[in-house]
Amino acid sequence: xxxxxxxxxxxxxxxxxxxxxxxxxxxxxxxxxxxxxxxxxxxxxxxxxxxxxxxxxxxxxxxxxxxxxxxxxxxxxxxxxxxxxxxxxxxxxxxxxxxxxxxxxxxxxxxxxxxxxxxxxxx
Amino acid sequence: xxxxxxxxxxxxxxxxxxxxxxxxxxxxxxxxxxxxxxxxxxxxxxxxxxxxxxxxxxxxxxxxxxxxxxxxxxxxxxxxxxxxxxxxxxxxxxxxxxxxxxxxxxxx
Numbered sequence: 001x002x003x004x005x006x007x008x009x010x011x012x013x014x015x016x017x018x019x020x021x022x023x024x025x026x027x028x029x030x031x032x033x034x035x036x037x038x039x040x041x042x043x044x045x046x047x048x049x050x051x052x053x054x055x056x057x058x059x060x061x062x063x064x065x066x067x068x069x070x071x072x073x074x075x076x077x078x079x080x081x082x083x084x085x086x087x088x089x090x091x092x093x094x095x096x097x098x099x100x101x102x103x104x105x106x107x108x109x110x111x112x113x114x115x116x117x118x119x120x121x122x123x
Numbered sequence: 124x125x126x127x128x129x130x131x132x133x134x135x136x137x138x139x140x141x142x143x144x145x146x147x148x149x150x151x152x153x154x155x156x157x158x159x160x161x162x163x164x165x166x167x168x169x170x171x172x173x174x175x176x177x178x179x180x181x182x183x184x185x186x187x188x189x190x191x192x193x194x195x196x197x198x199x200x201x202x203x204x205x206x207x208x209x210x211x212x213x214x215x216x217x218x219x220x221x222x223x224x225x226x227x228x229x230x231x
Contacts, residue, residue, distance in 0.1 A: 035218050046225040047210055052218035060218045107173055108214040109157045113166035
């Protein structure tokens with residue numbers, strides 16, 4: 001059973017850099033049938049895709065966040081990470097990591113999610 | 124960028140009602156459309172993929188249809204455990220993803 005677990009600080013001050021790590025267990029992050037994503041959800045609001053990364057390290061970012069986002073992968077640790085710079089109050093959200101199926105025969109969808117971690121930006 | 128618009132943003136319904144939620148894409152996405160259900164405090168859960176394929180373990184009262192720009196999620200007979208928020212997601216431009224704004228289904 002695949003499990004994803006987000007880790008990182010829950011409280012940040014404006015202008016700081018948010019750093020979160022997603023640890024994958026029960027499966028390999030190097031599988032070619034998937035890519036890995038970060039998604040966030042502000043309190044009471046909808047889901048926002050932040051970015052995606054393949055095990056090769058290829059990345060794709062939401063244009064609205066691209067200037068502040070870096071996603072990386074560490075296959076030796078079965079982890080991928082998110083950095084979001086210059087955070088402000090609107091970056092307050094539950095941050096989810098997830099696995100996205102990427103297979104022409106099986107389909108294209110998110111099949112596993114982390115439990116999510118609330119990050120609050122406040123002075 | 125592909126934009127996804129869901130309607131309505133919320134609805135009230137009773138147990139046993141037939142419920143329909145729509146999702147419109149800003150351009151054709153063929154059938155690259157998924158539906159998720161999210162309950163409070165939980166991560167979303169996949170219901171439908173490729174517009175109309177039922178994910179394993181999901182009750183058959185859920186169904187999806189559509190192609191191109193217009194899609195529908197239907198719950199044929201609403202059950203108490205179905206009160207939740209529903210999101211569509213396009214994967215036409217995968218790995219660049221977009222979600223709809225969500226539809227909250229609550230008890231009338």
